[in-house]
Amino acid sequence: MTALQTLLSAFKFYEIEILSVNGNHVKVQNNFEVEVEANGLYKLIDDGYIVGPFDDLNEMCQFIAE
Numbered sequence: 001m002t003a004l005q006t007l008l009s010a011f012k013f014y015e016i017e018i019l020s021v022n023g024n025h026v027k028v029q030n031n032f033e034v035e036v037e038a039n040g041l042y043k044l045i046d047d048g049y050i051v052g053p054f055d056d057l058n059e060m061c062q063f064i065a066e
Helices: 003-013 057-065
Strands: 018-022 025-028 032-036 042-046 049-054
Touching: 003 018, 003 025, 003 032, 003 057, 042 057, 049 057
Parallel strands: none
Antiparallel strands: 018 025, 025 032, 032 042, 042 049
16 A cells, blocks of 8 residues: 555545545645655645644544544
């Protein structure tokens, strides 16, 4: 499973609405966007501003779902 597929599965598990997928960028609810990086990190972006890199998908999904 690729990092992108893992991310999409995590969003489904946490019931986070996926708005669009464009290459390695995924837009989701609450105006968040996630960039899947080659090194296995997930860069969380909020309204154009980088919130931070996450290597723990559970932690990131909980942050988005709040």
